[in-house]
Amino acid sequence: MAALINPSILSADFVNLERDLQAIATADFAHVDVMDNHFVPNLTLGLPVFERLAKVSPVPLDAHLMIDEPDRWAPAYAEAGAASVTFHAEAATAPVRLARELRRLGARAGVALRPATPVEPFLDLLAEIDMILVMTVEPGFGGQSFIEGTLPKIRRARKAVSESGLDVWIQVDGGISRETIERAADAGANVFVAGSAVYGAQSIPAEIAALRDLAAKHAH
Numbered sequence: 541m542a543a544l545i546n547p548s549i550l551s552a553d554f555v556n557l558e559r560d561l562q563a564i565a566t567a568d569f570a571h572v573d574v575m576d577n578h579f580v581p582n583l584t585l586g587l588p589v590f591e592r593l594a595k596v597s598p599v600p601l602d603a604h605l606m607i608d609e610p611d612r613w614a615p616a617y618a619e620a621g622a623a624s625v626t627f628h629a630e631a632a633t634a635p636v637r638l639a640r641e642l643r644r645l646g647a648r649a650g651v652a653l654r655p656a657t658p659v660e661p662f663l664d665l666l667a668e669i670d671m672i673l674v675m676t677v678e679p680g681f682g683g684q685s686f687i688e689g690t691l692p693k694i695r696r697a698r699k700a701v702s703e704s705g706l707d708v709w710i711q712v713d714g715g716i717s718r719e720t721i722e723r724a725a726d727a728g729a730n731v732f733v734a735g736s737a738v739y740g741a742q743s744i745p746a747e748i749a750a751l752r753d754l755a756a757k758h759a760h
């Protein structure tokens with residue numbers, strides 16, 4: 541399975557988002573962190589900005605909704621053109637209904653899990669989703685350090701996905717860099733979000749390529 545690299549524009553310059561999307565044109569997706577200051581203690585951007593990003597991005601958008609009431613808000617991100625919409629398991633009232641709605645609207649449906657949220661309740665529901673996002677930091681901020689204790693959850697998710705024969709992606713987000721990406725890939729992740737590692741690099745295209753190569757060496 542190929543390794544996908546999704547830089548997070550949380551680490552971009554918010555007055556130059558179009559320029560900073562162009563800077564990651566060699567990436568697989570642009571990861572867009574939507575925060576509402578309720579589900580997480582931070583506030584980023586919402587639908588009007590996302591709609592404009594979708595119009596100018598050279599790569600498909602991967603929306604990560606760290607918001608309350610995703611049942612109410614997530615479908616609009618699919619309608620705005622997100623290729624993938626990920627909502628948090630802890631915030632959704634009816635995750636399967638929401639995932640079905642996102643798919644009906646043409647987006648991939650992702651379910652995100654905070655570090656202390658178990659993956660097991662979703663392992664019988666893999667047919668209903670396209671991606672599991674295993675958060676490798678507590679959501680809310682870029683630049684935090686990778687939580688090693690999330691690796692067993694990635695392994696259990698990969699084992700269940702492999703046994704199911706379904707094409708469910710496993711994404712990791714938080715603290716991903718050249719130092720940590722191999723362990724996440726080895727545990728079974730195939731989609732890698734990196735914010736500070738990519739936007740803080742001397743050469744953004746070289747960093748994307750380096751991360752992709754390291755992950756691909758450990759691909760399942």
Ligand code: DX5
Binds near residue numbers: 551677681716733
């Ligand atoms: C954190 C966000 C991440 C963040 C990752 O809540 O979901 O996408 O941008 O940033 P780094 O890669 O710097 O840990």
Ligand code: ZN
Binds near residue numbers: 548571573713733
């Ligand atoms: Zn994110």
